[in-house]
């Protein structure tokens with residue numbers, strides 16, 4: 226975690242006067258907010274909007290973004306997104322063309338438009354992140370939740386808000402104290418309206434304009450609410466996308482609510498405070514230099530040069546990880562599990578035996594870990610649970626961020642046993658003209674999997690045989706027709722995963738006694754793992770939360786593999802193609818344009834990406850006062866419901 230050392234005086238009172246070229250003295254709008262962790266949104270906006278629109282930068286950014294979209298496997302789906310994902314219908318090229326000519330007042334306005342357009346594709350694997358602006362997040366001291374109380378689901382200000390907000394670095398609460406805003410008394414209030422609308426309607430609005438990330442509307446809705454998670458190895462609680470908004474112009478939100486100790490409705494406008502996650506600065510010039518201008522890490526490298534490889538060349542492992550969701554801080558201690566962990570320490574998972582003595586729980590926070598350690602931790606968890614008498618297993622994937630593709634394949638294989646066969650998916654990449662040149666160049670230069678994802682020996686055929694070094698898997702391309710467009714794609718490919726612990730020959734738990742719980746916010750490798758368990762073993766999945774009466778998928782963000790801009794640019798440079806007319810230029814600003822580079826296809830429907838196959842959980846439950854922020858209570862409830 227970053228260190229927090231803001232003081233209100235440096236935040237809001239420091240006002241530096243600088244001389245401008247024309248001799249007038251004027252306050253530098255960025256100097257006014259320099260040195261702190263928090264800033265009031267209106268003052269922040271004056272700083273961020275002080276950078277003029279620059280046509281050179283716009284054209285540079287659009288060239289990169291549009292070049293990246295050539296590789297985006299889902300582009301043609303967006304022309305007419307199939308139900309139930311029809312909301313995510315966008316003509317990507319038409320929007321890009323509009324943004325490349327529209328008149329903008331400032332660099333901020335251009336970036337906000339581009340950010341919103343890409344964000345509203347609702348694919349967390351495909352994101353424009355300008356570090357100049359998307360390093361500020363607006364926070365509200367009144368996160369919301371949807372709870373069932375006495376049989377009725379309603380929106381509430383999270384009842385644990387006081388304990389939760391008290392874990393935020395002190396500059397946050399002291400800002401509200403300085404303006405005499407009593408947010409503490411709002412904890413647990415029942416929300417009747419937000420911005421004059423029915424609260425669930427306003428939640429829909431946030432889900433469709435702020436959340437992004439997930440094709441499924443139901444999962445986006447759940448992401449608007451505050452929820453628990455495991456971040457690294459620590460329990461934490463998300464603000465949710467209403468109370469935590471990245472790169473947002475919003476300054477406040479008006480609630481109509483009934484405070485917990487009252488019966489009288491009130492209107493209350495709660496101001497946001499912005500928190501900074503970027504590099505320190507003292508004024509506008511240093512803000513731009515340290516946060517907005519391209520730096521040595523912005524673009525890719527030619528990995529054929531030894532000096533560009535850190536340490537010994539290790540095989541690049543495909544990664545599918547969601548964009549870091551909105552801010553989270555610690556889960557207040559009273560709500561953390563009180564049961565003794567069955568395995569004392571593990572990186573990204575926690576393991577418990579429930580009081581029934583039969584149900585083991587493994588809470589897997591992500592698949593982002595040292596690859597050997599993750600496997601050892603799974604082995605320890607399963608072995609210890611079995612020796613403690615567990616005969617059934619609940620895996621909690623709530624807010625799982627995804628991670629290394631092979632670790633999802635490993636967890637599935639470990640639970641299914643070595644005799645089960647390949648536990649991953651068949652996949653493909655786009656075979657656009659530049660991708661075809663890259664693979665041809667990689668083959669000609671004998672480039673191998675240690676430096677390139679386009680190297681044939683990175684993959685196997687669907688019969689599990691590694692591709693020969695000279696096998697061009699994108700040419701000839703296979704034509705797939707999507708929404709009337711013929712999209713050239715590669716041969717079907719599989720991941721090569723080597724496991725560092727022995728896989729049990731048969732399933733360690735009877736697979737009918739294995740279940741998954743989550744809140745649908747299950748990104749990337751998490752989505753592939755749960756889809757695999759569901760499609761291959763009928764694993765029971767119970768999803769919590771969401772909006773009453775609306776369906777929710779269990780897989781939030783299901784691509785297969787993400788390439789960050791640096792990854793794609795490195796592929797181009799390593800193939801010796803940076804000077805090719807099809808290659809996008811280096812970025813001139815500090816930013817990332819990531820994209821979904823590889824698609825996983827359903828095991829049950831070989832031409833449908835798992836992302837576009839609607840698969841609903843067998844069980845759905847609303848959160849209650851006892852379960853929304855208390856994982857142990859949720860597991861005990863879930864085990865009773867699932868196993869009886």
Ligand SMILES: *[C@@H]1O[C@H](CO)[C@@H](O)[C@H](O)[C@H]1NC(C)=O
Pocket residue numbers: 279280281282813
């Ligand atoms: C626009 O940005 C480019 C690239 O950073 C820079 O060279 C140029 O001076 C800028 N133009 C103006 C008018 O500031």
Ligand SMILES: *[C@@H]1O[C@H](CO)[C@@H](O)[C@H](O)[C@H]1NC(C)=O
Pocket residue numbers: 474475476477494496
């Ligand atoms: C709320 O924010 C808007 C700008 O979005 C501003 O015009 C308005 O004055 C703010 N209201 C309060 C009560 O702070």
Ligand SMILES: *[C@@H]1O[C@H](CO)[C@@H](O)[C@H](O)[C@H]1NC(C)=O
Pocket residue numbers: 481490491492
């Ligand atoms: C809240 O504001 C709305 C719109 O301004 C108004 O109609 C309503 O009477 C107010 N409610 C309360 C409890 O003050």
Ligand SMILES: *[C@@H]1O[C@H](CO)[C@@H](O)[C@H](O)[C@H]1NC(C)=O
Pocket residue numbers: 686687688689690
């Ligand atoms: C696997 O499939 C490839 C491509 O279809 C084929 O060339 C190869 O001979 C197959 N290998 C085996 C062992 O069947």
Ligand SMILES: *[C@@H]1O[C@H](CO)[C@@H](O)[C@H](O)[C@H]1NC(C)=O
Pocket residue numbers: 760761762763
């Ligand atoms: C899962 O359930 C479906 C429907 O009941 C059934 O058709 C299918 O064979 C089952 N699959 C497995 C792997 O048990």
